[in-house]
Amino acid sequence: xxxxxxxxxxxxxxxxxxxxxxxxxxxxxxxxxxxxxxxxxxxxxxxxxxxxxxxxxxxxxxxxxxxxxxxxxxxxxxxxxxxxxxxxxxxxxxxxxxxxxxxxxxxxxxxxxxxxxxxxxxxxxxxxxxxxxxxxxxxxxxxxxxxxxxxxxxxxxxxxxxxxxxxxxxxxxxxxxxxxxxxxxxxxxxxxxxxxxxxxxxxxxxxxxxxxxxxxxxxxxxxxxxxxxxxxxxxxxxxxxxxxxxxxxxxxxxxxxxxxxxxxxxxxxxxxxxx
Numbered sequence: 001x002x003x004x005x006x007x008x009x010x011x012x013x014x015x016x017x018x019x020x021x022x023x024x025x026x027x028x029x030x031x032x033x034x035x036x037x038x039x040x041x042x043x044x045x046x047x048x049x050x051x052x053x054x055x056x057x058x059x060x061x062x063x064x065x066x067x068x069x070x071x072x073x074x075x076x077x078x079x080x081x082x083x084x085x086x087x088x089x090x091x092x093x094x095x096x097x098x099x100x101x102x103x104x105x106x107x108x109x110x111x112x113x114x115x116x117x118x119x120x121x122x123x124x125x126x127x128x129x130x131x132x133x134x135x136x137x138x139x140x141x142x143x144x145x146x147x148x149x150x151x152x153x154x155x156x157x158x159x160x161x162x163x164x165x166x167x168x169x170x171x172x173x174x175x176x177x178x179x180x181x182x183x184x185x186x187x188x189x190x191x192x193x194x195x196x197x198x199x200x201x202x203x204x205x206x207x208x209x210x211x212x213x214x215x216x217x218x219x220x221x222x223x224x225x226x227x228x229x230x231x232x233x234x235x236x237x238x239x240x241x242x243x244x245x246x247x248x249x250x251x252x253x254x255x256x257x258x259x260x261x262x263x264x265x266x267x268x269x270x271x272x273x274x275x
Contacts, residue, residue, distance in 0.1 A: 002129055002151045004108025005144035011161050012103035013077035014135050015084065018067035019093035028188040029087050031171065031195070032181055034060045034068055042071075042122035042133065044181040046171055047080070048191030052198070053167045054174065056080055057160045057181070059103075061120040061135060069120055069135045071103045073160045102138040105148045107131030126179040127155040150236040156270065158208045158241055163233035171195055173206040173243055178274070206230065207246045207275045211259075213266030216240040220261045224252030232261065239269075246275050 017026075023035050032045035043060040059071035072080055077097055084095050105124070106114040111132040115121050121134025130151045149162075158164065158174040171191075176182050177199065184199055198204055211222070211232070220232040222242045229244040229252075249259070250272055258265050 002107045002131060002154075003147050004110050005131070005147035005151070006106040006110035006113060006141055007104065007144040007148050008138075008140040008142045009103045009105055009133075009145070009148070010142060011074050012071055013074040014098040014101040014103060015070040015072055015077060015081060015095065016063065016067060016098050016101075017070065017084070017093055017095050018063070018065075019091075021091040022067045022093045025088050025091040025093060026084065027186075029190055030058065030060075031176065031189050031191075032060075032183045032186070037062050037068065039064055039120070040122055042125045044125040044176075044179055046176055046181055047083070048171060048189070048195065049167055050191055050194075052170050052191040052194030054160065054164070054169055054171050054176070055166050057174075057176075059125070059133060061122060063120055069098075069101075071133065071135065075161055076166060100138055101135050102140060103133060104136050104140050105131055105133045107147075107151060110144075124157075126152075126157045126181070130155045130157060146236065149234070150239065153234055153236045153239050153241050154210065156208065156210050156241065158233060158243070163208065163241055163243070169243070170198065170206070172198055172204045173208065175208050204275075205245055205247055206243055207270075208233065208241050208243050209246070209249075209275065210269035211240045211242050211261070211266045212238055212269055213240070213261060213264060214238055215264070216261055216266070222259070222261050222266070224249055224259050225255070225257030227252055227257075246272070 033043040118134035118136040124130040
């Protein structure tokens with residue numbers, strides 16, 4: 001069960017899009033939405049390269065007045081602002097980075113406090129067990145960041161900046177399709193041809209999986225037997241996320257080999273049939 005927490009996420013930033021056509025011009029760009037986002041709910045989405053690699057992970061919220069609030073990686077916010085401006089073409093929409101706003105996450109009783117102060121807040125669309133996230137005036141608390149990290153890692157939710165960098169991984173490498181971040185039926189989006197082909201033909205070779213073990217550190221190699229599968233990408237206590245070659249993982253486990261990090265056995269917390 002997720003421990004209660006309330007924290008600002010300083011590695012996230014807010015881009016606001018307002019105007020009569022705020023919802024339409026990105027519909028053929030992003031992997032999910034933004035049309036269809038409603039008050040009290042959020043969408044998880046991404047912007048991909050034409051080759052299908054993730055440029056940024058995004059959360060889209062309704063601002064309550066017809067516009068949209070985008071919760072984006074702070075490291076990519078200025079680049080996204082420029083890209084969104086290019087995609088706007090002649091659409092009636094205003095795009096701006098809102099330095100006066102911040103992204104806040106909460107779980108348990110503190111989520112009620114978040115809902116009271118936020119311009120917009122919703123259950124985390126990747127997994128409600130993580131808690132709530134929303135956009136609120138800047139200057140909130142950040143003392144519970146470690147509890148947020150633990151919640152998202154235990155939920156199997158990789159994030160750009162923590163688990164991967166821009167244009168490094170395919171969306172399925174970091175489970176976007178399992179976290180409601182891709183709508184394969186929505187029509188066009190940038191990188192759709194590659195993403196859809198991998199989805200249709202079963203071309204997913206890597207996944208981010210949940211591990212449990214002692215002394216885990218980021219960039220540790222995960223092995224099954226003597227076969228290297230990939231690196232640990234983020235850690236909280238004895239829980240971790242690791243991006244692994246799941247074909248080799250399945251072959252090794254079926255052969256009776258042990259999953260291990262630094263020579264010590266670790267526990268796989270995911271059902272291989274789901275991956």
